[in-house]
Structure formats: structure tokens, C-alpha cells
Amino acid sequence: MQKAQVMVIDLLFFSLIVILIIFIIINNVYQIIIENQKTKEDVFILEELLFVEKLISDSNCLAVTETTRTSICYKNKIHDNISEKLRGELLTNNVCKIDVGEIEIFNHQPNKIKWTITRGVIIENQFQKATFYFC
Amino acid sequence: MKINFKKQHFISAKGQIFTIDGLFALVFCVLFLIIFTIDTQSNNKTNIELLKLQKINDLLITAQYLNIQEINALEKNYLILFPNTCGYVKINNNVKEINCTNSIKKTLLSNSIKYINNSNHKIYIEIGVY
Numbered sequence: 001m002q003k004a005q006v007m008v009i010d011l012l013f014f015s016l017i018v019i020l021i022i023f024i025i026i027n028n029v030y031q032i033i034i035e036n037q038k039t040k041e042d043v044f045i046l047e048e049l050l051f052v053e054k055l056i057s058d059s060n061c062l063a064v065t066e067t068t069r070t071s072i073c074y075k076n077k078i079h080d081n082i083s084e085k086l087r088g089e090l091l092t093n094n095v096c097k098i099d100v101g102e103i104e105i106f107n108h109q110p111n112k113i114k115w116t117i118t119r120g121v122i123i124e125n126q127f128q129k130a131t132f133y134f135c
Numbered sequence: 136m137k138i139n140f141k142k143q144h145f146i147s148a149k150g151q152i153f154t155i156d157g158l159f160a161l162v163f164c165v166l167f168l169i170i171f172t173i174d175t176q177s178n179n180k181t182n183i184e185l186l187k188l189q190k191i192n193d194l195l196i197t198a199q200y201l202n203i204q205e206i207n208a209l210e211k212n213y214l215i216l217f218p219n220t221c222g223y224v225k226i227n228n229n230v231k232e233i234n235c236t237n238s239i240k241k242t243l244l245s246n247s248i249k250y251i252n253n254s255n256h257k258i259y260i261e262i263g264v265y
Contacts, residue, residue, distance in 0.1 A: 053189065075196060076200070122197050127215065
């Protein structure tokens with residue numbers, strides 16, 4: 001009876017240790033997977049932030065190049081013309097709508113809006129809020 | 136006799152063994168809880184801070200382009216981009232806090248710009264967001 005008790009305790013202790021080790025291994029693997037997913041999501045968001053930055057600062061996108069100063073474009077000073085090339089780029093990067101103040105300068109079926117990025121821009125010599133909707 | 140003594144000792148220590156076993160089980164449970172409740176917040180904070188900094192820079196660049204010299208005009212623009220966020224705007228020596236009533240000031244993100252305007256005056260603009 002006492003031997004059996006010792007055996008039971010021994011078995012309990014052993015199984016406890018085994019379960020603990022298995023749990024630690026599974027937990028570590030699970031955490032690595034979660035970390036990878038989060039890193040991917042963060043990189044994805046960062047790409048979207050940088051794409052919006054490009055939109056308002058690149059002369060080939062929305063930033064204005066003034067006729068009096070050729071080849072110099074003004075960061076944050078934008079116009080509302082969306083070229084065909086830019087349209088394609090917007091769709092590739094999942095931008096489905098762009099609002100500048102009350103004006104809607106781009107709209108492509110904004111069904112499921114994931115999130116928005118708001119930036120400050122100048123349009124027609126006025127400070128306006130530009131909202132980029134990502135679907 | 137010796138064996139009997141050992142047996143008796145074991146019997147008297149039986150409760151202790153079970154207590155130790157119970158303690159191990161408790162430690163295991165606590166470990167289980169701690170590991171599962173570890174804060175798994177993402178690095179989203181960095182991206183949010185980057186967006187805040189981009190907005191601050193937008194305000195500074197546009198302020199220079201629009202030649203803003205009045206603190207109220209800058210405050211108006213600040214409120215367009217940060218409608219609920221506590222922060223401050225500064226033009227030369229004038230400082231104004233915005234949305235800061237009853238708010239906790241934690242991490243400050245700020246940037247400044249210095250330029251000479253059309254009237255040859257030095258303008259210093261600083262914007263901070265908490």
C-alpha cells in the first residue's frame with residue numbers, strides 16, 4: 001500500500017514535469033508564430049504609411065510641381081488630378097478612397113474599409129485634411 | 136526495527152509529500168497563468184508614433200508654406216489633424232496647449248522648424264503631441 005502510494009506520487013510528479021516541459025515547448029512555438037504574424041502586420045502597416053508619404057511628397061504622384069519652378073515639387077502641396085498610372089498604383093496598394101477636405105478625389109468601391117490614414121496637405125492654398133482609406 | 140522506523144517515518148511524512156506535490160501543482164498553475172497572461176501587444180505603437188510624427192511634420196511644412204505667424208491659425212490646423220490629442224503649439228515665444236484639460240501627459244513627440252519669412256523675420260515653430 002505504501003509502495004503503491006510512493007509509485008503514484010512518483011508517477012504524478014513525473015507526469016507533472018513532462019506536462020510542464022511539453023507546455024513550455026508548445027508555448028514557445030506558439031509565441032514565435034504569433035510574433036511572426038505581428039511583425040508581418042506591422043511591416044504591412046508601415047508599407048501603407050510610407051505609400052501615403054510617397055503620395056503626398058513624390059512629384060509623380062499628388063505633390064505639385066509649380067510651373068515657375070520646374071523640377072521642384074512641394075511636399076504636402078497637392079493637386080486633385082489622378083493619372084491613370086497613379087490610379088493603378090493606388091489599386092495595387094489597396095487604397096480605395098481619397099478625401100481632401102470635403103472633396104473626394106478618388107473613389108473605387110470602398111466596401112470594407114480596413115483603416116484610414118490622415119495627413120495634412122495644402123490644396124488651393126488652404127490647409128486641408130487628406131484622408132486615405134485602405135480596404 | 137530499522138525498516139519499521141523508516142516506514143513510520145514515511146507514514147508521518149506522507150502528508151508532507153502530498154503538500155509538496157500540491158505546491159508543485161500550484162507553482163505549475165501559476166506558471167501556466169503567468170505565461171498565458173503575458174502582454175502580447177504588438178509593435179503597433181511604433182507605427183502610431185510614426186504617423187503622429189508625420190502629422191507634426193505636415194503641420195510644420197504647411198505652416199512655413201502658408202506663412203502662418205498667428206498661433207490661432209496653427210491651433211486650427213492642429214485641431215484638424217489631432218481633434219482629441221493633447222499637445223502644444225509654439226510660435227517664437229508664444230505657447231498654447233491644446234486638448235490638455237484632464238489629460239495625462241505621457242510620452243512627448245515634438246518637432247520644430249526655423250525659417251526666415253518674406254519680411255526677413257526669424258520664425259520658430261514647434262509642435263508637440265503627447
